[in-house]
Amino acid sequence: MTATTPAATALSGTDTVLNPATGAAAGEVRWTDPADVTGVATGLRAAQREWERRGAKGRAKALARFAVWLGDNRDEIEKLLIAETGKSSTDAAQEVPLLIMILSYVIKVMDKALVPESRPAPMAALAIKKISVHYRPRPVVGVIAPWNYPVANAMMDAIGALAAGSAVLLKPSEQTPLTAELLRRGWQDSGAPDVFAVVQGAREVAEAVIDNSDYVQFTGSTATGRKVAERAAGRLIPCSLELGGKDPMIVCEDADIDLAAHAAVWGAMFNAGQTCVSVERVYVLDAVYDKFVAAVVRDVQALQMGAGEGTHFGSLISDAQRAVTERHVNEAVAAGARALTGGECPTGPGSFYPPTVLVDVDHSMACMTEETFGPTLPIMKVAGVDEAIRLANDSAYGLSASVFSRDISRAKDIAVQLDCGAVNVNDVISNLMCTTAPMGGWKTSGIGARFGGADGIRKFCRQETVVVPRTNVGAGGNFYHNSLKALGRANKMITKMALSRPRRTAK
Incomplete structure (x- = not known):
């Protein structure tokens, strides 16, 4: 059994986490074998389907119960925060209220944010179609969190992903692993389904999270953020990075x-x-x-x-x-x-x-x-x-x-x-x-943003366009079974509509 070290890249077994202010033991962590992350993600994918089917209102109830748990267990959370980070009580007291505030806001807006949007037809010839855009959650969102705010930075993005209907695979910093386990316990104790999992480790586990996620949210240094983006790009999955600042x-x-x-x-x-x-x-x-x-x-x-x-x-x-x-x-x-x-x-x-x-x-x-x-x-x-x-x-x-x-x-x-x-x-x-409002960095401070109202939930979704007929009149006008003469008339009409000047609106 050894004390955790930030320089470690391969961690195994069980370690003691030390308080950097006092050197006292804050607790013990069991590191995740990187090979086991795939199994954890598979379980999340299976549970995510039912989580999505609950709809925004059903998910909001689970998030509300978690918010109540956070308030009821604030003292225990802050005590652990101080023990594993060396924070003052003044600093530790900021994180749980911030999370509850974010939860309160998300619960109020998530239903409206995820309602399918109707889109107008681009020209009169397509007025026979009804166009809508649906927001479908990415099944597994990987959150790689830093050590400076083990509660807030671990969950402020996870909340938006859970609201969207995604499952969340959280990897906290290897320097502050304990608080994440407590948050995971709180999610379970509040009666929520198994769509929130925690894996523990350093670089190899972080890489496994990226390799088994459909979207990655990373908060940390610019140097590490570049590596996260490169690995995500190799799988053609999106990522959002909040990186360094000056x-x-x-x-x-x-x-x-x-x-x-x-x-x-x-x-x-x-x-x-x-x-x-x-x-x-x-x-x-x-x-x-x-x-x-x-x-x-x-x-x-x-x-x-x-x-x-x-x-x-x-x-x-x-x-x-x-x-x-x-x-x-x-x-x-x-x-x-x-x-x-x-x-x-x-x-x-x-x-x-x-x-x-x-x-x-x-x-x-x-x-x-x-x-x-x-x-x-x-x-x-x-x-x-x-x-x-x-x-x-x-x-x-x-x-x-x-x-x-x-x-x-x-x-x-x-x-x-x-x-x-x-x-x-x-x-x-x-x-x-x-x-x-969005919170995001320019230049080497990151790409993408967290928060942003409805966008803070939709960022974890894929857009799906659904086009349905308003009427069967005119259906199949361009299909091969029509005569060349009919196709010519249809193409001529569409071209004329596309090139026509828009009508002036009355002032």
Whole structure:
């Protein structure tokens, strides 16, 4: 029996999962043999047929019972979250309510989202046909989830797939396997059918999930996302990827400085900075730069770091992740940056790194160009808004961003010049709550999107067009049994209709 290691690619038997903040045992995991994934997927396919036949209303009842289970068992879930991730209780408390909110929304809209849509005939000659588009679920959706939010990131996509009528094959991160097992138990305890399964492991198991799924939802690093896309493409199955980010914040000279500072600190330090849409770099107009930096330092100095209760954020997931953060800070300081807070690894147990504010930074430094995924906040002075926009867009990533200004119209104008999937005005991370809108990355931050209202459910479906006759009059007009003269008349009529000018509508 060994402790889990993020470097492992072939895992077998049983391992002990350790709390990265304390080193204490959080529980045990039994790894899945990659060869067994096919059998698990086969079982899901068999159960999925009945799940689809239930219809949206029937599936909504099962999802509602699962939402109740989540609420009733929130304390147990959060206790396990803290034990296997080293989160603070403040951070752990965010995940279950977010899931319940998503479930509540999906349950309300799923029936309407999946109703077949009528489509008009493209020309009068086809008015004898009734055209409808049906949304049929992909049988098995593979969800490969990351370690930073073991509850939310595991289930926020699975909910849409289950609502669509798909079965879900979940592979959580090998660093946080325990919470997924608890969620699976909750699905069973709520009386739902066997259309949600969990397999445990590293790369080989992830590959087996892709090889046995009809659609893949992956959340994680850009490097791994490329490999997922390549393997999915080899099977000609679609995938949706939410990948890395280096999210910028722009602070204008007319911003509410205290609000912007509070947002920057929370957006950068929440979950120890291990959030795909965290604030990873800030561009501040020179007129308010000193005031903003002072406010940020003030807020950061009030933060308490530690595991469990009474702290603002906990440890990083591993020493390897802490090493990335440490490298970014050390390289920046060596190149001329200054750490106004933090900047050094603390002594003692746990993969902790202190909240670190960096100034005198530029784009020659990794802390401004590479995803850190740690509790750092590099701040750069800029001469004007145009420079801030240029620097914000000077990135391989494009997940989300934020703009702070008292002039909302001006802030919106800046927002639509930023190359990313979402922009928050006078706030950070709030787009995660906007389930009616798509959340997706540009550039190397991903392809596809999660959420998006009805689209967040339909993405797990295949479109099926059904064309039925309104009348038998004119049926078979183009068939071979007709005379050449009749076919000529039909073709002439269709050509004339296709080339005719549309009628003008009355004003």
